[in-house]
Amino acid sequence: MASLGIAAAMAVASAVPPLSASAALTRKSDKPSIRSQCIVAPRQRASVNAPSATSSPVVPHQPVQQPQQSSSASPPSSPSPSIPSCHHHNPQQPSLQHHTDTQRHSLTSMAACAAAVLSATLLLQQPALAQDSAPPSPTEAVFARTCAGCHAGGGNLLKPGAGLSLADLERNGLSSVEDIARVTALSVGRMPGYGEDCKPRGQCTFGPRLSADVIRQLAEYTLAQAQAGWP
16 A cells, blocks of 8 residues: 555656746745735835925925014004993992982082181171272362372372371371361461462462361371371
């Protein structure tokens, strides 16, 4: 049996033509090894990703420049302040309202007091205003018309020291109403006489003459003003 098997194997081997060395190498190389597949795959991937010589050149990406805003551009508008709602509940509103009412009442009271003080001041000043606005008395009117031209305010425009002040009157011997009335009627120094009996004519006034009663009233008025300091 063993001899028959060996003979059959030799018959089959003799029937199959022997392979040449090149054919054996080719068939061996038809099935690449796992290591060759791992090495070839990256090379093929790199060849796919690499740009070909005939393809268009790749333009590098450039950032888009934003246009610069001019300095004259208007600044950004600030956001408008939020307007509180009218329906917002304020827990302090009753106290604020009470404080406002108190201030209003205080201002009203102060205004009333100021009005009362002003009215009282005006009432107190009414007599003085009435006195200032009262028309001059007949004696004051005669003095203003006849004597004030030289003796305005109790002085003397023509001769200093001969005025109508109390010191000047006493120094010149005119300390009584009779003395003042006498010189007023008959003249003294440069002052003309205003009496109806004044003589000579060159020493008397060229205007209207005054009666003895009017001259005495002028003397009384002059002495009273001198004692008061000619207010």
